[in-house]
Amino acid sequence: RKEVEQDPGPFNVPEGATVAFNCTYSNSASQSFFWYRQDCRKEPKLLMSVYSSGNEDGRFTAQLNRASQYISLLIRDSKLSDSATYLCVVNPYTGGFKTIFGAGTRLFVKA
Amino acid sequence: DGGITQSPKYLFRKEGQNVTLSCEQNLNHDAMYWYRQDPGQGLRLIYYSQIVNDFQKGDIAEGYSVSREKKESFPLTVTSAQKNPTAFYLCASTKGRGSGTDTQYFGPGTRLTVL
Numbered sequence: 001r002k003e004v005e006q007d008p009g010p011f012n013v014p015e016g017a018t019v020a021f022n023c024t025y026s027n028s029a030s031q032s033f034f035w036y037r038q039d040c041r042k043e044p045k046l047l048m049s050v051y052s053s054g055n056e057d058g059r060f061t062a063q064l065n066r067a068s069q070y071i072s073l074l075i076r077d078s079k080l081s082d083s084a085t086y087l088c089v090v091n092p093y094t095g096g097f098k099t100i101f102g103a104g105t106r107l108f109v110k111a
Numbered sequence: 112d113g114g115i116t117q118s119p120k121y122l123f124r125k126e127g128q129n130v131t132l133s134c135e136q137n138l139n140h141d142a143m144y145w146y147r148q149d150p151g152q153g154l155r156l157i158y159y160s161q162i163v164n165d166f167q168k169g170d171i172a173e174g175y176s177v178s179r180e181k182k183e184s185f186p187l188t189v190t191s192a193q194k195n196p197t198a199f200y201l202c203a204s205t206k207g208r209g210s211g212t213d214t215q216y217f218g219p220g221t222r223l224t225v226l
Contacts, residue, residue: 004153008151031212032212034214041199041222042219042220043201043217043218043219043220044154044201044217045217046214046215046216049212049214087154091212098156099156099215100153101146101153101154101155102153103151103152103153104153
């Protein structure tokens with residue numbers, strides 16, 4: 001089992017749709033979680049951190065489910081500009097530095 | 112503007128050649144990292160440095176070397192010992208020394224192709 005798993009997609013949705021991605025992680029001791037966005041042939045950029053209580057930033061909502069070991073990202077009212085690959089990132093914090101990146105979920109938003 | 116720069120953007124190498132990828136940051140960040148990204152895979156850590164004159168191997172360090180002589184610079188050398196070097200290379204930095212909550216900031220990347 002991979003340490004961090006994501007559905008690669010692609011997810012094809014119309015503008016205005018709501019879309020959700022999940023990401024599962026294997027290390028139950030993982031401490032911090034992030035969603036990054038990566039545009040085609042560009043570098044990843046932080047979209048949002050994921051907190052235990054869940055957090056929201058405009059149209060984006062991230063949630064953490066420790067019992068089932070997954071995090072989710074919900075995008076409401078999708079825009080064409082949301083088309084990108086969304087990377088799930090988990091820091092197991094095993095005492096040294098280690099960050100695990102998921103392979104990403106591709107999203108295409110169409111007019 | 113503060114940020115991370117990587118050069119060159121594209122690099123072509125013949126088999127058997129060593130090449131060095133540049134990474135510079137003016138964010139005054141303590142830690143710097145090198146990742147490799149291949150299609151359909153997550154980023155994989157090559158090396159990281161939490162402080163000047165010190166660096167640690169990541170998950171796929173074989174065939175690579177680094178140095179950290181200055182806080183702002185962390186060059187990566189891809190040696191001829193790296194069997195499959197064609198990939199997208201990303202440099203990143205964090206303000207702190209890589210604790211679990213640090214946000215990583217990435218440079219624009221270098222695409223290396225071995226001919």
